[in-house]
Amino acid sequence: MQQDPNSRPATGYPYPYPPPQQPANGYPPNAGTAYPYQNHNPYYAPPQPPSPRAVLIRRLFTAFTVFLLILGLILFIFFIVVRPQIPNVYLNSLSVSNFTVSNNRLAGNWDLRLQFQNPNSKMSLHYDGVLCTLNYNRETLSETRLQPFDLGTKDQTQINATLSVSGTYVDGGLVDSIGKERASRGIVEFDLRVVSLVTFRYGVYRRRRYVTVFCDDVAVGVGGNSSSGNMVGSAKRCKF
Structure with missing residues (x-):
């Protein structure tokens, strides 16, 4: 019987073992037995409470x-x-007497009547330190202070005041302006400013504030040869 010349004798070694199989989840077996993670960053600090x-x-x-x-x-x-509201102020009348302008000297007496109205239905008002100033072309001629008074809710009152000038020196431009008005129109326009310290009261609530109103361009009929006159037109509401 002949032997196959291509045959090789057995080496005596067993068939190599099959390669280890990886688990389906992709992690090696016995992962729980691996060493825990250690942070070797020396700058890391755990958050502090x-x-x-x-x-x-x-x-x-x-x-x-x-x-x-x-x-x-x-x-x-x-x-x-x-709903606090600012009080209303009206100039009901303004008259002038003993009005003279000569040699840069001005004199006269101005009698005015102001009407104060409280439009608030829940707040009363207390007026303190009411100051009236009479001006002409932004030049102050005279000023006076009125007595304190109260206004109830939806109440109103009238206050009379007198401002006087006795031979006060005025600028020549002011004298010329007054003379031109009297000669051309027979009137002189004055400006009135009223500054009041008003206290708004509602129960225990108190609030103080300054209220300023202006009655500008108040025409008073004073002819060139007259030393007295009255306000032209009806009552004038002062503006804030």
């Missing part, structure tokens, strides 16, 4: 913010309900 002082400041800031919001809401509701 906030300090009690920071917590207290944060709580105080939150409480203060809530307080401001509540206070703003209360004031908003108050002004919606009460």
Whole structure:
């Protein structure tokens, strides 16, 4: 019997083992037995809990913010309900007597009647330190202070006042302007300013503020040869 010349004797080694199979999830087996992760970054520091002082400041800031919001809401509701309004002022009459202008000297007595009205239906008013100033071409001629008074809700009152000038020196341009008005139109236009310290009152609520009104270009009939005259036209409402 002949042997196959291409045959090789057995080496005596077993068939190599099959390669290890990877699990379906892609992770090696016994992953739980691996060494835990260690952070070797020397600059890493675990987060620290906030300090009690920071917590207290944060709580105080939150409480203060809530307080401001509540206070703003209360004031908003108050002004919606009460609706404070600025009082109205009317110049009912203005007359002048002993009015003379000569040699840069001016003299005269101005008698006026002011009417104050309170348009508020829930707030009363107290007037203190009412100052009336008479001007001509932005030049102050005279001023006087009125007595304090009160105005109830929807109330009104009239106040009389007198302003006097006795031989006061005035600029030559002012004298010429007054002379031209008297000669051309027979009138002189004066300006009146009223500054008041008003207290708005509603229950225990009090608020003080200055209120300024202007009655400009008030025409008073004073002819060239006359030393007295009265306001031309009806009552005039002063503007804020």
